[in-house]
Amino acid sequence: MTAAIPTIAEAARQIAARSLSPVELMEACLGRAAAHEPALNAFIRLDAEAARAAARAAEARIMRDGPRGPLDGIPFAHKDIYETAGIPTTAHSRVLEHHVPAADAFTVRRLAEAGVISLGKLATHEFAFGGPSFDLPWPPARNPWNPDHMPAGSSSGTGAAVAAGMILGGTGSDTGGSIRGPAALCGIAGIKPTYGRCSRAGVLPLAQTLDHTGPLAWTVEDCAILLGAMAGHDPADPASADVPVPDFRGELGCGVKGLRIGFVRHFHEADNPVSAATLKGIEDAAAFFRAEGAEVGDVTLPSLAEFNACGWIILLSEAFAVHEAWMRRDAQMYGELLRDRLVLGGLLTAADYLAAQKKRLELTARTAAAVAGCDLLLTAAQPGEAPRIDAVPKWAFLEKPNFTIPFNVTGWPGLTLCTGYGEGGLPVAMQLVGKPWSEPTLFRAGDHYERAMPWRGRRPALLDG
Amino acid sequence: MPPTITEAEFAALLARAGLTLPAGQRAGILAVWGAVQAMQAAVRTPPPGAAPLSAAAASAEPAVTYSLAGDA
Numbered sequence: 001m002t003a004a005i006p007t008i009a010e011a012a013r014q015i016a017a018r019s020l021s022p023v024e025l026m027e028a029c030l031g032r033a034a035a036h037e038p039a040l041n042a043f044i045r046l047d048a049e050a051a052r053a054a055a056r057a058a059e060a061r062i063m064r065d066g067p068r069g070p071l072d073g074i075p076f077a078h079k080d081i082y083e084t085a086g087i088p089t090t091a092h093s094r095v096l097e098h099h100v101p102a103a104d105a106f107t108v109r110r111l112a113e114a115g116v117i118s119l120g121k122l123a124t125h126e127f128a129f130g131g132p133s134f135d136l137p138w139p140p141a142r143n144p145w146n147p148d149h150m151p152a153g154s155s156s157g158t159g160a161a162v163a164a165g166m167i168l169g170g171t172g173s174d175t176g177g178s179i180r181g182p183a184a185l186c187g188i189a190g191i192k193p194t195y196g197r198c199s200r201a202g203v204l205p206l207a208q209t210l211d212h213t214g215p216l217a218w219t220v221e222d223c224a225i226l227l228g229a230m231a232g233h234d235p236a237d238p239a240s241a242d243v244p245v246p247d248f249r250g251e252l253g254c255g256v257k258g259l260r261i262g263f264v265r266h267f268h269e270a271d272n273p274v275s276a277a278t279l280k281g282i283e284d285a286a287a288f289f290r291a292e293g294a295e296v297g298d299v300t301l302p303s304l305a306e307f308n309a310c311g312w313i314i315l316l317s318e319a320f321a322v323h324e325a326w327m328r329r330d331a332q333m334y335g336e337l338l339r340d341r342l343v344l345g346g347l348l349t350a351a352d353y354l355a356a357q358k359k360r361l362e363l364t365a366r367t368a369a370a371v372a373g374c375d376l377l378l379t380a381a382q383p384g385e386a387p388r389i390d391a392v393p394k395w396a397f398l399e400k401p402n403f404t405i406p407f408n409v410t411g412w413p414g415l416t417l418c419t420g421y422g423e424g425g426l427p428v429a430m431q432l433v434g435k436p437w438s439e440p441t442l443f444r445a446g447d448h449y450e451r452a453m454p455w456r457g458r459r460p461a462l463l464d465g
Numbered sequence: 466m467p468p469t470i471t472e473a474e475f476a477a478l479l480a481r482a483g484l485t486l487p488a489g490q491r492a493g494i495l496a497v498w499g500a501v502q503a504m505q506a507a508v509r510t511p512p513p514g515a516a517p518l519s520a521a522a523a524s525a526e527p528a529v530t531y532s533l534a535g536d537a
Contacts, residue, residue: 312504316501327484348505357527358527
């Protein structure tokens, strides 16, 4: 049954060959959503009838004119911080429970032009920072590999819905790891592109100098396809870079021979030691890359603690600035978790913020110098399997440094992908990181690994039930 | 790690931020404030080999700089 869920690339080929109907593809996704959404809470808003109507219209157009490209007719959904014209965009918060945007976000528009069909809006941690929370108008998303566990966040609904086959891809945002974390704990793929690669215009902010938009999907190749539709200069986002958009699939199939991969061993062995299964997955990946002709050697970056201090001071400061007026008017509108976290940002000073921004330049320069001879970096994405959803401490981000925020601080692209399963049967993952604007090489290495491994043939067991 | 400020000093920080918190919430946040203080110190720690209070460090261009260079 689970083998019937195609990747975006497979579905695109079949739709182009007219051997797969977009209507049937949509019905299959809606069927999985109907069966599993009650246990997973991946969606805040699921509009099956609108999705069916759009699939019928797409099918008629494709039959008449052929597909626009590989995303035409693909079941998809947006994290509920992406603004959608005429459709509520709540940030999973009581604060914006009745917010109906007048216009689509830039990336929503680009993806719609490419032909994706939206099933609805996906759960998130409140304003991409507060979760998992049980005191919001909607329940938190759960992990399809075991619904007693969290899917990570903040792109929690996207991770859950992709892994469960309710959609073939979806949008996420990443300020400290919110694309790469759910991709890791849900056993899928997710890319945080280079800062400035994708517009954030029309996406509710968490911390503007760290915020990135990007896709999550079942495979690395699918992420490359989606990023191709999302990327591009947008004058409405001051951080958007006016750089050429490459063919993100252009290097797929080229192997890894000759690539120089820096192994950031101290991140996951010393700075924040990972589980045995996570460590094995990363070590096995390093051995695989070596066997395939890549040069893999240890590199030493600034410590995770340094990156986390810098990243969290910036994130907390900027997040409080976004929410200051709402917090002062009625902080009780927020869930407890986000409300308490936001308070920390209100207590920081301008000097704290500027010291952190200055530290950011220093950390980025030290990182660039340390990896001057590398094409890619390899380390962990998460410390282990997903924890139980009812056992996530409010202050987890202060207790141990995370593996993903270093590359929000530098703005470098990071790709997370599955490396197997842990003792609890939930996925574990690795993180590959590239130099700025090197996403095609990142996809090349990730895709090469993924195709050689068996992980893409296995879906969460609940889909077999 | 425990915070190195008193409850009164913490109350002053909250007042400056314009936030009024119930006692329980205030105590919970104060309990973790030490971790934030460690971060405040970390971002002020100079890089390896740099003098902590040098003129060069003090006069280094801030990261957040207003510029009209693009309009010239």
